[in-house]
Amino acid sequence: MKLFKDLTAEAKAAWFTAHNEPAFRQKQIDEWLYKRWVMSFAEMTNLPKGLREALEADFLAFALVPAGMRQASDGTKKYLFQLGDCETIEGVLIPSPRRDTVCISTQVGCPVRCAFCASGAGGLVRNLTASEIVDQVIFSCRELKERVNNIVVMGMGEPLLNLDNLLTALDTICDPDKLGFGQRHITVSTSGIVPGIRKLAESERQWNLALSLHASTDETRAKLIPKENRYPLVDILDACREYREMAGRMVTFEYALIRGMNDTHAEIAGLARLARDCRAKVNIIPYNSTGRGKFSAPDRAGVQRIVDELVKQGIQVAVRKEMGADIQAACGQLRRQTMGLPPESVENEE
Numbered sequence: 001m002k003l004f005k006d007l008t009a010e011a012k013a014a015w016f017t018a019h020n021e022p023a024f025r026q027k028q029i030d031e032w033l034y035k036r037w038v039m040s041f042a043e044m045t046n047l048p049k050g051l052r053e054a055l056e057a058d059f060l061a062f063a064l065v066p067a068g069m070r071q072a073s074d075g076t077k078k079y080l081f082q083l084g085d086c087e088t089i090e091g092v093l094i095p096s097p098r099r100d101t102v103c104i105s106t107q108v109g110c111p112v113r114c115a116f117c118a119s120g121a122g123g124l125v126r127n128l129t130a131s132e133i134v135d136q137v138i139f140s141c142r143e144l145k146e147r148v149n150n151i152v153v154m155g156m157g158e159p160l161l162n163l164d165n166l167l168t169a170l171d172t173i174c175d176p177d178k179l180g181f182g183q184r185h186i187t188v189s190t191s192g193i194v195p196g197i198r199k200l201a202e203s204e205r206q207w208n209l210a211l212s213l214h215a216s217t218d219e220t221r222a223k224l225i226p227k228e229n230r231y232p233l234v235d236i237l238d239a240c241r242e243y244r245e246m247a248g249r250m251v252t253f254e255y256a257l258i259r260g261m262n263d264t265h266a267e268i269a270g271l272a273r274l275a276r277d278c279r280a281k282v283n284i285i286p287y288n289s290t291g292r293g294k295f296s297a298p299d300r301a302g303v304q305r306i307v308d309e310l311v312k313q314g315i316q317v318a319v320r321k322e323m324g325a326d327i328q329a330a331c332g333q334l335r336r337q338t339m340g341l342p343p344e345s346v347e348n349e350e
């Protein structure tokens with residue numbers, strides 16, 4: 001069945017005309033969908049019963065069916081959602097005293113297939129529609145009973161390889177008549193899809209950009225990211241500089257720290273150099289191991305040594321706390337476990 005939020009304005013108008021309903025009904029429905037976060041037309045009590053039934057017969061008001069949840073000891077909640085075609089995606093809600101953050105997915109699976117990532121292990125199944133992206137945010141607001149403060153597009157999938165639907169979704173999320181989020185409360189992450197970064201820069205929005213850098217040389221990146229969707233670092237960094245200038249937003253480098261892979265003195269010196277060149281902040285993320293994969297994070301002292309080294313070089317650095325490690329909160333792990341698959345299975349070759 002069609003998702004109501006994915007209809008174009010023209011298709012909605014045609015449906016209301018065909019059902020002899022006045023145009024103002026659309027505004028009433030938007031109010032329920034985007035301001036009161038309802039999941040069904042039946043809840044729209046100020047609409048005539050006949051209209052509610054006609055809408056229910058033709059459309060779905062909400063794209064996701066919650067299919068599982070795990071809560072970690074730190075309060076992080078990981079959700080598994082079933083979509084209309086029975087595919088599944090994950091979303092993570094990270095509460096904190098300062099701000100609540102939701103991490104949303106943009107694809108079922110991921111075509112990039114990074115070696116350390118459970119989401120990419122099975123490749124791409126399909127892109128999410130705009131409403132499947134938006135409804136992850138609405139679901140989080142419902143769960144919290146208030147608006148989340150912060151949205152990070154860092155779940156399953158490479159957001160910039162589903163750019164058209166992502167732009168439509170984020171425009172809905174930021175539309176004052178819909179969810180009304182400030183652009184600066186949204187961070188879009190990418191593994192470094194150069195045409196996508198350029199297109200995002202040209203879109204003249206002010207979302208934050210996070211580059212999953214993970215290595216400071218093309219050689220080391222080649223061990224982590226298969227060549228099909230990997231761009232040369234020099235081009236990625238050019239595109240990031242362009243983004244910073246056009247969007248007026250600082251870029252963040254995300255760096256999943258993997259023992260023996262990208263934690264050497266040379267790699268970290270390279271990271272400092274790239275961050276300086278790009279005037280980027282660095283987020284160090286000690287690798288969120290499942291205990292069954294082939295990668296692991298350096299120990300606490302090793303992480304601190306790297307942070308000290310970056311700070312000494314004048315880099316603004318933060319260590320991202322490993323949220324929800326006890327519930328497989330790294331992207332794609334819960335979905336794969338539910339499907340009975342191992343957490344990582346990709347072996348990259350140059």
Ligand code: SF4
Pocket residue numbers: 110111112113114117118119120121155156157158191331
């Ligand atoms: S880390 Fe991101 S880009 Fe890489 S496979 Fe996972 S979801 Fe895709």
